[in-house]
Amino acid sequence: MTIQASGSVEKWGVFELPLRGPSTGNPFRDHSVQAVFRFGGREVKVNGFYDGEGKYLVRFLPDREGEWSYETISATAELNGVSGRFECVPPSAGNRGPVRVRDAYHFAYEDGTVYHPFGTTCYAWIHFGEEMQEQTLQSLSGARFNKLRMCVFPKHYAFNTIDPDIYPFEQKPEGGFDLTRFNPLFFAKLERRILDLQKLGIETDLILFHPYDEGHWGFDRMDAAVDDFYLRYAIARLASIRSVWWSLANEYDFMKEKTLTDWDRLFRIVQEEDPYSHLRSIHNGTRMYDHGSIRFYDHAKPWVTHLSVQHWDVTLPPIWHRQYAKPMVIDECCYEGNLPQRWGNITAEEMTRRFWDSVARGAYCAHGETYADPENDIWWAKGGKLHGSSPERIAFLREILEEAPDNCSPIPQIYDVPTIGVEGEYYLQYFGLHRPCYRDIPLPEEAEFAVDIIDTWAMTVTKVEGTFSGLSRVELPDKVYQAVRIRRIK
Secondary structure, three states: OEOOOOOEEEOOOOEEEEEEOOOOOOHHHHOOOEEEEEEOOEEEEEEOEEOOOOEEEEEEOOOOOEEEEEEEEOOOHHHOOOEEEEEEEOOOOOOOOOEEEOOOOOEEEOOOOEEOOOEEEOOOHHHOOHHHHHHHHHHHHOOOOOEEEEEOOOOOEOOEOOOOOOOOEEEOOOOOEEEEEEOHHHHHHHHHHHHHHHHOOOEEEEEEEOOOOOOOOOHHHOOHHHHHHHHHHHHHHHOOOOOEEEEEEOOHHHOOOOOHHHHHHHHHHHHHHOOOOOOEEOEOOOOEOHHHOEOOOOOOOOOOOOEEEEOOOOOOHHHHHHHHOOOEEEEEOOOEEOOOOHHHOEOHHHHHHHHHHHHHOOOEEEOOEEOOOOOOOOHHHHOOOOOOOHHHHHHHHHHHHHHOOOOOEEOHHHOOOOEEEEOOOEEEEEOOOOOOOEEEEEOOOOOOEEEEEEEOOOOEEEEOOOOEOOEEEEEOOOOOOEEEEEEEOO
């Protein structure tokens, strides 16, 4: 049996092969299908999945232009031996491929374009009504965030105790869930929203497990077999979307039913099942352990691509970089807002400072917003509307960084002030809470530099008159939240 796929698929788009097969018994467990995709002498094996009502799908993310061929493999006769070809055409505007790790400090899209993550957090936004979801997308379309952290499973937590209308697993008539059967309608919604984010230029940092269940549904305490079953299904459905990142867990160490051995196993499954090697991380809680330290997962393990950190002290990235030598996103540094909880009531000024301080130390930071609301419609959980003053300042920083050389890294020679740049070419220093009236900055004698003073809160850039060489004194406005940008002009 041969099926010739019609049309073409753009590079880093999604090729989808629909198949008809058995719907009796439990197709999620009883039947499986794979496909081998070939280009030249290269082969990529991809797992398919059951999508309900007798429909099976195989999805593929082509990364080479030209003609691809494929053939399915299955123990089920109806699903076996289906072959065909399709043409992979050049990517459309805005399609730069998946984000990859470029080096110890940087990310880049697969086409080589530098990627600076400037993310926000809407953990459970897809678990609320369509109107709220659309409002969230509208808010994001007016912001400059290019990454969003969100959960697969619903969340039962402070300010967020509403049951969703649909779940990842099939519900039993008598109550509870059949953990051997997925709900394809839920995953279709999840895919749709990930693609909506992708259209806005936003990567989805997808949280696969979390502890915010409190026994309400039991998704935080599924046994190992169900965890593995769920991971394989989610990866088969979602890995073909170029904008997906895998976050194994939020606050993994708060999930007491899982051991470090479990997390190692789950990481390996993600690594082995994902043929496209999307980014992989895990996020820590803030409970203090021995010697007053926070328990990080061992980010040096080969299946961890980058650090996803929760910590309020954004001066620590140089220590973590020396330990792990991988790019870092402080995905939770507390949230702009006014909730009673310590993590949810920093000012917009402080959120903006933490972003600048992180970047000036060679890391990235992520935003979240937690302003009290009569209906508990809080951005950090449900999305909706943004109310804070930091997003526009974060967008301003993103513009500054995107204008800088692609390979800016920490410059320790002048590390009494956090500085990134390219030695002899470009320097970006951030003073944060400090307010010197001037700084003597050592610059190369043989070159000439222009200096700008950046007010990171007012979002202004003021050019300093003249040019600078050698040890140069720069007069500063004696205010907090100031930065200096120094660029070689000769």
